[in-house]
Amino acid sequence: MAGGQIEKLVKYKSTVKDPGTPGFLRIREGMLLFVPNDPKSDSKLKVLTQNIKSQKYTKEGSNKPPWLNLTNKQAKSHIFEFENYPDMHACRDFITKALAKCEEEPNKSVVSTSSEQLSIKELELRFKLLRENSELQRLHKQFVESKVLTEDEFWATRKKLLGKDSIRKSKQQLGLKSMMVSGIKPSTDGRTNRVTFNLTPEIIFQIFAEKPAVRQAFINYVPSKMTEKDFWTKYFRAEYLYSTKNTAVAAAEAAEDEELAVFLKPDEILARETRHKIRRVDPTLDMEADQGDDYTHLMDHGIQRDGTMDVVEPQNDQFKRSLLQDLNRHAAVVLEGRSIDVESEDTRIVAEALTRVKQVSKADGETTKDANQERLERMSRVAGMEDLQAPQNFPLAPLSIKDPRDYFESQQGNVLNVPRGAKGLKRNVHEAYGLLKESILEIRATGLSDPLIKPEVSFEVFSSLTRTIATAKNINGKNPRESFLDRLPKSTKDEVLHHWTSIQELLKHFWSSYPITTTYLHTKVGKLKDAMSNTYSKLEAMKESVQSDLRHQVSLLVRPMQQALDAAFHHYEVDLQRRTAKSGERPNGYV
């Protein structure tokens, strides 16, 4: 995918029934290009990404071939048949990303047309959001209906709500499937005794992961000794011999053919891995240790045939392997997950990458100290009985996101309940800041450590922060838990809150419009400025109207809002002056 371009072999079909034209598909950010293999063919195709409306594809696992169906805005569809699923997914991801980019662009440039392009679905979603969120509805009413903001501007800042980000932009690594690979059944043509196995890279990967001996054999034999096709033929021959459970035949064939024998013999690499792993197993599970401690069942001691344990036919035949073992091995590999990130058609690369990963993990295994430590920790954790222990209740208030003020106020209670000056904990903001700065420096110097920040430091910072917040509210020395807002008449309180949210909304739009590069933004800023000054005067009026005993508090509350607005006004003025000065110099520079 490097270079923003991707190229895959595909078949192009104009309709579903079309047999398809082989060729290759090249996708760039802006467009799709299909070039047929046969230069005389007229099915050469070029599609601009903006024109693609939607894409459909066949699901993996259904018995259909991997198809990607792109529908353009004229509702004409282009079908591409890929060679395999990974190819298709790669293309799909690419197109999805390109589409997402395209969608952002029209919003910026073609404002007037965008509303026309809105699908009904999107509109419904917007209505739903407005219905559910009264605050949003109020803002919408205030600004959009009074034409301060356009519908699109209003929603552009709320893309998250509309779920546009939910389109996956990064590619997630797939895990392994739970299905057993050994279960793949050959297909027959029904007339002859020939069987055909279809191997996909997915299957090969699983075979290599589950059977290291096969992987090793592949690296050793292919292509120096045999072709890949011969290799797999041999492999399935061996699998067939297993499935017949005829160990005598297996032994005979293995004796004749040493390559075949590799597949039939017990897996040495696996056995080594097993021996390695058993040493790190949780001691509370270690049944091997039991066996080492069992003197009753010394050779022929104990009871042999009383029917408690059933006998199974002697298993020491080396050409025998049970389904149960395969199942365990398979599950273990699935649990390990896909350890390599190689998407390659080349089987050899896959095999080598896997071998490398195994070697690395083995090297990690050498440092058994950590593993031992972890083992011991796990044991001590398991040893305790959780419900007999005292519940670990720390003083905390349930975090309610609905009203963030609750959070600060409850914290404030905690801070203030601490006896002042106890153990000199009380520090001012500067000291706390100093501490934080110090630990950041330390992290820079020594790197991250555990814990990331010393508990004392974080405690300092938090408590002084909450105290600063608290003092603003607590200036009257009243009950700290009761916020000043609660003492306001309800109408005033609502008004204050509403003003605050609307100012936030306006400011957000205001600041995001700078630098002004288009006329559109220019007019927008003008409208916003008017709306803001309007709000400003409303704030003033509100301040006047409240009772005298609350006035001071209200003005304290209103002050930061006004300050923010003042800053915006100031910026606007300065920018305007600069602009007029410029346009004075070059009257034709700016329209």
Add this chain to the structure above:
Amino acid sequence: MIFKIEDVTVYFPYDNIYPEQYEYMVELKRALDAKGHCLLEMPTGTGKTIALLSLITSYRLSRPDSPIKLVYCTRTVHEMEKTLGELKLLHDYQVRHLGTQAKILAIGLSSRKNLCVNTKVLAAENRDSVDAACRKRTASWVRALSTENPNVELCDYFENYEKAADNALLPPGVYTLEDLRAFGKNRGWCPYFLARHMVQFANVIVYSYQYLLDPKVAGIISKELQKESVVVFDEAHNIDNVCIEALSVSVRRVTLEGANRNLNKIRQEIDRFKATDAGRLRAEYNRLVEGLALRGDLSGSDQWLANPALPHDILKEAVPGNIRRAEHFVHVLRRLLQYLGVRLDTENVEKESPVSFVSSLNSQAGIEQKTLKFCYDRLQSLMLTLEITDTDEFLPIQTVCDFATLVGTYARGFSIIIEPYDERMPHIPDPILQLSCHDASLAIKPVFDRFQSVVITSGTLSPIDLYPRLLSFTPVVSRSFKMSMTRDCICPMVLTRGSDQLPVSTKFDMRSDPGVVRNYGKLLVEMVSIVPDGVVCFFVSYSYMDGIIATWNETGILKEIMQQKLVFIETQDVVETTLALDNYRRACDCGRGAVFFSVARGKVAEGIDFDRHYGRLVVMYGVPFQYTLSKILRARLEYLHDTFQIKEGDFLTFDALRQAAQCVGRVIRSKADYGMMIFADKRYSRHDKRSKLPGWILSHLRDAHLNLSTDMAIHIAREFLRKMAQPYDKAGTMGRKTLLTQEDLEKMAETGVQDMAY
């Protein structure tokens, strides 16, 4: 919390205690006071182990003048590690509250295989070769030889340990096997011999049953334990089986062949010694005349397994004259082997009592009973004289001598059964001569006699009156505790039919019926889709599991199961099973979810916990009856009927149901835990079977859940899981306290109310 039970201050490492734990301690204390044995059944998941450990250690602290020693026996090494883990927790707590006076020395003891730190010795693959490799480096004659020949390889750890002599001591603390190894490595002392040495000083010893019950091992390890010890057998529901196994031996063709080879080797050695060092053989002869089978006190490293017969049955006499000479002894053994070979050639099953066997042996091979009895001691002495270190090579002859000694010693409670092939595989000739013990009380008798208190405890000891009969002892306390439930956190169900209303069972004529196999499969497919995390399935036998999984694989049921959860299976390879279990746990931890297929009576069912998210559902497929046609089982049932008047049907059901209960009981660990249990067999709905389940399962088995089909079970499971996911009050509600605090206990002590409202 710290509280008083009568005159003992108990230190319990948690802030709360279950009422049944408290009661358990009260009963246990009474037994200790009375210096008698006791039998306590308490459901799994109520913290038996910690209650027991904290009472006994506290009891020790309150009687500083006569400190008791705790010998704690577990069935498996991993249970041992778990117990030591809990003890560590307790010890930390006691030291925190009492200071250094609470310090104890607690060690786990295991074989060389699990304790050795010498990498060269450990390279040997199995236990026997590890033992032999150790002896090759530590036997007294090898070490003597090395002073002359510096090329003889010794073990540095053992040498350092010997050099330190009496100074080689463990500081107080709790040592798991891992800790012992770490300590040994650190100091350069052999952890195995150090641990064995410390057995006499330790306050708490945790080891496996066999170290006390099997005379071969107990004779070496547990010889010197003082009478003032409390012996605990945890998870003791299978103790009768361990006892009879400890005294049973069998002989096969391969054993005889091996024994013959061993004799040839011994013969060669004798000849070699005759040529080079005749004095040594003569010295041995003289020693035997004087009646000393062994030459004084053997150093620890020379000891091998002890006499297979129980200590008080071993004659303290001189070895009979006809086997004092090494060559003569070899001749006697040759005749014995020959006779056994002839007996093995039989075409029919033969059953015989030891008495008639010995008399026919006497008439046909001319070996007397007394000679037989001394076979083991004589062989031991000979092997020491010949300085044989590779003990693993000489196991076959050892087995034969064990057999001879046992058959010569015991006339009652044993029988000899010769089978030409296994009943279930008549096409494979595999003759076997088995000396099987039927009387579990034989092996455990010395333990009851020797120690002041023996505690037998488990989650399933029902019916509780059967155990004193089987083991022939009189407990001073015998009680079965109920479980006080905060909420109904277990949900047993009996599933009798599949969704198609056809009955399911593992009865012999039904088990391979395709309908039954399919219904069993469908049950699991449905269950894995609704149960979170871990699901465990137990089958009645390996062969049945093998067959059913193969069928499921062919019919696609396995594939459906694998879409929901990963599948792990217990196999007969212990290493593989261990890894499968480890992976299973990891799959549950990471949220992937997994199914574990296992076998009742298998190693997993015996001792692995599937608590918390490791097991939210256990499915018991079928009733795990023993193979009733087995000759040994028949003989044992006959014996039980004749001696204890236990009916054979009763015993079989009892045995099957205790195994089933054991399997499903692994699912719960504490009251905060929850799990479902499905008994999938129509026979469980019958009263005579069901009623043998332990009380704590029965009390949760509602009448409505006795005859379910798959779809009904699914419905119940959904409801149950939803209910369990709700928050609840841990302390119990409506006057039924299920979690006691310190104040509760103090209040109880004041008012003298002992009986809690369950």
